[in-house]
Amino acid sequence: NAGVTQTPKFRVLKTGQSMTLLCAQDMNHEYMYWYRQDPGMGLRLIHYSVGEGTTAKGEVPDGYNVSRLKKQNFLLGLESAAPSQTSVYFCASSQGDRNYGYTFGSGTRLTVV
C-alpha cells in the first residue's frame, strides 16, 4: 500500500548512543518532515526537507541531524541520545501544494535510558 513507512517502530537506547530513524515514502512527494510528539505539547517540527538534497531546521532541531539523499527517504539521526529525546517520532510527507495535506507514518517510539 502506498504511504509513509517508518523503521524501527520501537527502540530503547542508552544515553550517549546513536541511532538513525528511517522514513520512506512511495508517493513521489517533494516535501518530508520529522515531528516529535510529547504529552501536552502536541507535535513539534524537528526538521523538514523541500526536496532531494535539501534540509531545514524546524521548531526543535537541537540534538538531531537529517539527510535526504534520495527523494523517497528522509533519515533522522541522533548522534548522542539524551533522556530528553524520549518521545514518539512521526514522519510525514506532502506534495508541496498546501491543498493536499500530509500523509503520516505510524510512528517510532524511542526511549532513552
Added chain:
Amino acid sequence: AQSVSQHNHHVILSEAASLELGCNYSYGGTVNLFWYVQYPGQHLQLLLKYFSGDPLVKGIKGFEAEFIKSKFSFNLRKPSVQWSDTAEYFCAVIPSGGYNKLIFGAGTRLAVHP
C-alpha cells in the same frame, strides 16, 4: 509568537453528550486548517480539513468544524459522542508561505464514559 491554541487539555463527557473543542490560531493571511485524531496506541488520522469555500466542514465519524475567519477559530463539534470517540484531538494549521509546514496545537484528550 504565532501559534495554534487548543483551549481544553482534557475533556470528560458521557455518551450522547455534545462535543465542542476550541481551536484558535494566530496566523494572518490564507490558512489551511485541519483536525486530526489519535486513538490510543495509534497514529494520527485526518478527521477533516478546510481549504476554502463553505466554512462549515463535515468530516468522518460525524464530526464537523466551523471556520470563523474573524475569530481566527476552527472549532470541532459532534452532536452526540460515543465511547469509541475516546482519543486525543489535534488542531493544525498550514499558514501561507513557509514550505507547507503543519503547525499543531497541544492537543485535547477526550474521555467518553459509557
